[in-house]
Amino acid sequence: MNADSRALSRLLRHTAGERGLAMSADGWAAIADVQRVLGMEREDLDRAVEENDKQRLQVDGERIRACQGHSLAGMPVTREALENSWERVHPTGLLWHGTTERVVEVIRREGLRPGRRTHVHLTPAQDSPVGRRSRVDVLLAVDPVNLAVYRAPNGVLLVREVPPAAIVDVVHGGPEGARRGFGL
Incomplete structure (x- = not known):
């Protein structure tokens, strides 16, 4: 897994709350917000999603999320919202x-x-x-x-x-x- 993919996975699974990233209860965040937090260009983000070895990242239009594996503490996700999205x-x-x-x-x-x-x-x-x-x-x-x-x-x-x-x-x-x- 490349460094950009690791950074995206970490942000979307574990550190969104502490990094100030707005995220829905089922884990979706605006790609523009993710790019801002990570200082990442869109083509680097797209490549990181494509190259993620465990296919942990999901893009839907202008939003992105980690499919699963979220931390409970400090994250805006909830078990119920995640389950409703699976x-x-x-x-x-x-x-x-x-x-x-x-x-x-x-x-x-x-x-x-x-x-x-x-x-x-x-x-x-x-x-x-x-x-x-x-x-x-x-x-x-x-x-x-x-x-x-x-x-x-x-x-x-x-x-x-x-x-x-x-x-x-x-x-x-x-x-x-x-x-x-x-x-x-």
Whole structure:
């Protein structure tokens, strides 16, 4: 991801409030305002959106937003407005969440919570690049039957939280481990 793409993602997901950027509750901001805050030319903004490796950025006419991954603190977005802007889906198979070995026992006890973000990110496939973190050595299998699941425009599946009972398996070794036969 290039520096302009990182700056846009950071502004639209985490720092709009502290930087004085006007933003709607579902994350949209005027492109002209974003350009002013970042000191960015329109062609650089367009290139940053196009080259964003996780397709986190969405443009609609003269407005822009991050598709998902917003911080709660200091941001004008709300969970409700974001959910209303996403597609509600009803997955029939297991969903997956990548994490690290050191937090598995806490998650099994307390469930998955978004922490400082608005939602927990999930994916429909063990080897999906969507929502991939840099360090994943455990995959959690989530049964979505009783969860309100949303799909952001970039394909990331999101829920407010995952209760412990919805975590039905733990696959050690991450996606590579799953292919080698860990867990399932």
